[in-house]
Each structure stands twice: as structure tokens, then as C-alpha cells.
Amino acid sequence: MQSKPTTIKEIARILNISPSSVSRGLHDHPSIGAVTREKIKQLAKSLNYEPNNAAILFQKGKTYTIGVILPELSEHFFSTAISAIEDEALKKNYTVIFAQSHDNYEQEVKLVEKMKNQRVDGLLVSISKDTSKFDHFEKLNSFNIPVVFFDRIPPFKNVHYVACSLESATVKAVNYLLKKGHRSIGMINGPNTLYASDERKDGYMQAITFNRLKVDPSLIINCDLTEQGTIEAANQFLNHKRRPTAIVAFNDYVALFLIKYFKKLNVIDEFDVVSYANLPIISYLDHTPVASVEQYPYLQGQKAANILLDLINSPNAETQAYYNTIVESDLIINNVEE
Template identity: 90%
Template sequence: MQSKPTTIKEIAKILNISPSSVSRGLHDHPSIGAVTREKIKQLAKSLNYEPNNTAILFQKGKTYTIGVILPELSEHFFSTAISAIEDELLKKNYTVIFAQSHDSYEQEVRLVEKMKNQRVDGLLVSISKDTSKFDHFEKLSSFNIPVVFFDRIPPFKNVHYVACSIENATIKAVNFLLKKGHRTIAMINGPTTLFASNERKDGYMQAITFNRLKYDPSLIINCDLTEQGTIDAANQFINHKRKPTAIVAFNDYVALFLIKYLKKLNVIQDFDLVSYANLPIISYIDNSPIASVEQYPYLQGQKAANILLDLINAPKAENQAYYNTIVESDLVINEEK
């Protein structure tokens, strides 16, 4: 049994021709006669020769591999986005490598380094909730590795990104609650490091002030998106001098933590909830949010993947303009509430 794969050099030695002639013959180059081409192919087949794809890709300057770094694969939003990314990239014969930061900045930095060492052709990233420095991404430009951010994006324009219109979504959510008669509306927001947290706050403030209500900053609490962080925020609202009658939760997971805790205290009936992401499970639970913002994760993943392919295949001089793509959101009303 042959222990090592057959090489072009071995085929060339047997046929007493040059390795370059073997290579050209295997690729039907017209400079190699038909009889010689057939001999080369027959011998290669009998020796179970297979091309060295790594060497071929190295010569082309590509690995046809894309890296994806996201906070949690278990979250429905990100698993849906990944389905879109795979669907788009597999059409172009790219292999996709997924990694989870688990919302850790340090882990994210390590993963970026590993992706670089894997010689990925490009990177798709949704940043961790702790990420406030971005030099680990900036370093990739010197290796000609483009990066496209999606959903959770850095707080500046000179990057390529796809994101949902969170500010507009928040305006819709708060206006919806105001139309239902609520006048004291609270928000459990995310960490201040997340650009989306600032967008939620801006949208909340715009809706409140546009409707000529007084903005009360104490009705917005930033939390770390954990269950305990949600409980701490809930307790502040329950004991607030202006106890709210409605709460906007950072996402459906925070809303689920909140529902669980408010039901435990038997005060769930005192609040109307609105959240973000529109997870399918939301419509099946008791006391679910009365509305949730649809952020279209599949569309975000699809657009991000196609932008990255454009960046990989475009001449370097054309990569100076930044793709800043916004996906419009929709407020989905839970009619069964």
C-alpha cells in the first residue's frame, strides 16, 4: 500500500518528461500533444494522483476560506445569520470557519489572530459586548484580509458593515407604547460599549421628546445582558419613584429573563414589554412581549457575505470606499397578547 500521495515529480520521472509538462498535460494545455496528455492522465489515474490543493491555492494567493467570529452560535439570531453566510459563500466554493467569542474581548482578539494564521481570505464579525478597542481588526489590513462587520458593529463609519436600523426601530417601539397610553416607559439597555446600545438610547430620546414628554435618564439602565443584570435593572424600575408601566428590553433574551423574574414576583401584569430580534419562541410563551423588532438576520448575513466577496475580488484600489449598509427593521405586533 502506498503510504504517501503521488506527486507530479514522480509521474514525470516515470514518463521521463519534466514536471511542468505533467502539470500542463493534466490541465489539457495545448502545448502538450494529445498522446502525451493521455499517457499522463492514465498514469496519474493508476497511481491515484490527486492535486495538491494547498499548493494550487497558495499560487493563486487565496485559500477560499472565510472566517466568521460571533458572540454565541446558540443564539437564534446568529444561527440564522450563519445559514445565510454559508448559503452565499458555498455558491462561490468557499469554506467557512466559525468561531465564538462568548462575548469576551480577549477571546475575540485570540480568534482574530488564529484566523489570520489560518490565512483566511476575509473575515465576517459581530463584535463582543466587551469590545471597545479595534486594533486587532485594523492589523488585518496589512495582511490584505478585509473585514465586514454585521449586527454588532464598531461605532465609526470607516469600516465595512451591515446593520439593522436600530434607532428607527426604537422610535417605532416607543411610539407604539405611547399610542397604547403609556407615559412612563423604561428601557433595559445593553453595555455602553455596544454601538447598538447608543442607537437604542437615541431612538428612545427622540420618541419621548418628539411627543413632548420629559426625558428621564434614570428610566434607561445599561446592563451586561445577563440574567442577574436584568434582575438588577428590574428591581430598580419596580422601586423607581416613577414606576414605569412599560419596558423596552435590549433583546428577546433579556425580555425572557425579565418575564421570568416579574412572574416570580407576581407583577408581570403591571408591565407591557417590547423587545428586539423577534425570536420564534416569543410567540409561544405566556406573558410574551406585546411587540418585538424584526432585525432580519438572514438578510444581514447574506448582505455581509456578498460585500466581503466583493472586497476579496475587487482590485485593491477599489477597496477605499466603505460599505455602510443598513437593513430596515419592522415592529412585529404580538396579536395574542
Template identity: 65%
Template structure:
């Protein structure tokens, strides 16, 4: 058992043919005679020959790889989106080079650099929540590497992205809570660097305006999406003169942290205070006290669309259609999901 895999040269040597004949024979090129092709194939099988992708990539100037950077793979949202991306990529014979930034801007920059060095053909990114500068993304344009953002989108000009309409989702959430009788509704928002945060706030304001209610800025609080940050945010809301009877949280994890803390303060969940979240993760099905509703953001669809767009950009590039100045800005409508049989305290 030889230590090195067989190459075309080995087959050529064994059959006393040239390397180019063997390469063509393996690819069923019509200029190679049938018997010669058959001999080549048989010898390839015998030597367990497998093409070396690195050599092919060098020769073709493409790596047939797309890079994907997400903040945290353990978040079902991101791993769902990634599963969708993998599905599309597999269908189009692309490899996915996956990395997680752990919401660390420095690591995110390093990962973008590494993706560039690996000459990924294109890149899909969900930005880290703490990322506040985007030169590392700008630099990719110099290398002509197509880039599509999804879910968490930076506030940058001239970009492709797939996102969810958080504004309308927020409006639905507010309408739902207002219909339930709530008049003082808090919002635990995310970092202001995220478009998603400003969208949520916009939706919140629009919903109040539409219902002829006054917007009280002190009921909208930012947090860093950590458990500690969430506690502080809830504390701030509960200390408000207009103590909220309902809170919309940035996502299910924030809801989970907020609910846990509310219980520690001896609040009766779904009586003293109700929660609505974003993401509608399966996690909530098993939570002790789940939010009464959640805004579905269709991560699988977002991942799917982002991958589609990227591969479309790649195929345009291959066809040398550099006249692309239009930017994809896909917004998927969100959907408020009311939880059936929200847990009451027994």
C-alpha cells in the first residue's frame, strides 16, 4: 500500500501514454480512442486513482468553495441557515468552508482574511453583534470575491443581503400585545450596530403610531444579548414609571434570560408580565415559561436565498458579466407565531 495517492503520471507511466492522453481519457474526450479510454479507466480503478482537487483548483483558478461565517453554530438559527446553505452548495458541487466568529470582531477579521487567502470563490456572512467597523468586508471587493450578508446585516453601502422584515414582524408583535390589552410595552433591543436593531425599533415606533399611542423612548432599551446584559435591560424596564406589562425581546435567548430573571424577581410569568420574542426557535417548546408568541424569521429560507444569490453572482462572474451594479436586497417577510397553549402556572 503506497503512502502517496496515485496520480495521472502513474497511470501514464503504466500504460506508456502521455499525461494529457490520460487526462483526456479520464474525461471521455472524443479525441481519445475508445480502447485507450477503457484501458485508462481500468488502470485508474486498479490504482485507486482520485483526482487531486488542489491541482485542479490551481489550474482552473477557482476553488469551488464558498466561505460561511456565522457568530455561533450552537444557535439553532444559524445552524439551520447553515444546513440550508450546505444543501444548495452540495447541489451545485460547491464545498462550504464554515467558521464561527463567536461575535468577536478580531476573530471575524481574521476569518475573513483566512477565507481570502484560501481563495474562496464567494462568502456568506452573518455579522457578529459587536462588529463596529467593516473594512475587512470592503477589502474583499479588491479581490473580487462576491459577498452576501444574511440575517445580521451591517449598515454599509452597496452590499447584497438577505434579511427578514423585522419592522413588520415587530408591528405584528405590538399589535398582538395591544390586542391582548397591554398598553405599556417594553422592547429589549440589540446592539445599535445591527440593522436588525434599528428595524425592530422602527417597527415598534410605527406600531405605536398606527395605534395612536405615544412613543416613550425609555421603554426601548439596548442590550448586548448576553444573560447579564439582558438582566440589566429588564431591570431598567421594570424600574420604569410606566412599568411594562409586556416585553418584546431581541430573540429567544434574550427572552429565556429575561424570563428567568423575572421569575427570580417573583413576577408571575404570563400574569404580571408577558414576553414576545424573535426567532421562534424549537428551544422554546421545552422552556419552562416560553414567550407567548415569537416572530418567525425563516432561517432555512434565509440561508437558502443567500446561497442562491451567491451562486448566481458566481455564475455571472464566470460568464464575465461584470456589468453587475444592481445589488440584491432580499427581504423575507416575518410571521408572528402565537404559541398554542401558552404555559400557565399550575
């Protein structure tokens, strides 16, 4: 049966000195003589003493833990971002706790509460597709827990965030399709609750207008990002009076749902598809999006983690201006020479 862990008080009793002297000796405090320090360390080693990290962290007012809440860990974008977050946290001796909202607002609210109860020092968040209220994040202010959003961010500036330039990315995507000769271009957008959906829509309309074409709002269809939602949007395009010859899909997963459905109907060769995220898997498919927007998830995760760690360790975090960091995107052309 394993004995109880050795404590500082036990070492102090054996050496007939005060517990505070033992603590200072273990930390090489100059007020403790070299001989006494060596006795303390030797005894601590022989008794397999290990410091009580929980108590030490409590005294410092930190847990050296950051929380991360994201929609789906299984998505390549988020798993790549997590690698960056872990890498940056490790450099500063921080532990990372991950949780998934599964794109559900109620789940996200519960997870924020759990992270607070775990006494995380800060929180990194990519919001769910259903999130339209942000009270659960604002409540963290009273607990001095800073929050940095990344990728999927709230639709306002008075928060810390890192995101990709989706509006300019969409302009690039639509311009590429126009350059290929398409004049009727559809868009399968995400839910209206997502700020990223607005950015895509704005970029789409900007590119169409700049090229002196008429914007047809019925060619922009919002969906819930599921396979069934994608199929419903696809059917609307197939039956549209201005049936598009190219479609901009919200992300690579929506693009894959779309391509799968068009292959089933044997109409895949009638459409060019452009998507976002540039998943590595698309390069192995026999039918791929003609182009995909690279959103640099590792860089987003890296920047978001560093901002959060700066906020945690800054004595004047509350008076600092908000970090609004934009990562420039690139349009990656698949199997096509520009």
C-alpha cells in the first residue's frame, strides 16, 4: 500500500526547522545557508518529496492552463490549429484543455462554464454555427479570464480575434471563376448566424459588381453545412432559371458533399466548384474543387495562442486595445496552371 506523499512539514519536523525554511531551502533562497540547503535537498530526495503544484499555483493565482473550445476536433482545420496552440503553450509551460461544442450553442455555453470552473487562465474559442448571443463569454470578464476568438469569430470589433481575410479570399475565388468564363456563379453559404457567412457574401457581391455583372440574390443560398443541407441547396441550383455553371462552397466539406451528389446525378462535369480550407484530402479525389482558399490554420492557431498568453501575462491587459489580427488568404488552384 502506497504511503502518503512527503510534505514540507514532515521534512521540517525531521530537521527541526520551520516549514518556511524548508521551502526557501528547496528554492535556493540566499537566506538559507549552503549546508542547510544541502541537508534539506538530500532529505527531500531520500523521502521522494515532490512539490504540491496545486498549492504553488494557487499562491501565484494561476493554473498555467488554457482552455480551447472549437466546433469539431475531427476537422482537419481545427486539428491543425490545435497543433499550433499546443506548440506555443508548451513553450510557456502551459497545459491545454480541449473541448468540442459540436456546433451547438447550448453545448458551447456549458463548456464555457466548465472552463471557468476549471480555473483556466484564458480561453481560445472558435464559435459554433448556432452562436448568435455572447453573454457566456462576457461573464468571464468578472473572473479576469481573457478570451481570444479564432477563425469563427463574433461579428464585432471589441473582442480579441484572429481570422482569415474571407472577404478578399472570396473576391479572388469569384474572379478566378469569371476569368474561366463563368457568368452564372452560385454560392452555398453558411448559416446567417456566422460572421464568416457575411464575409463570403460581401466578397461574392463585390467581385460580381466590380466585373459589371448583375447580382442575383437567389444564387446565394444559406445552408446548415450538413450533407442534407448541401443537397437541398444543390437541388435549388439545378432547378434555377439561371442555372449556375460554377459554385462557391462554404468549405471543403460542403464542396465534397456537393461533388458526391453531382456525381450521383452524373452532372459533375457541368460545374466548377471552389471551396475554402484547402484540405489535403482533396488532392486525392478524382473530382476536386478547381480551387480552394488556403486559410492557414496553423498560423491562426499560433497567433491566437500567443495573443492569449500575452494577455494572461500582461499586468495591463484590461486597458489594452483589442487585438484584431487578420491572416491573409491564398487561392490555391488545383491541377490547373494559372
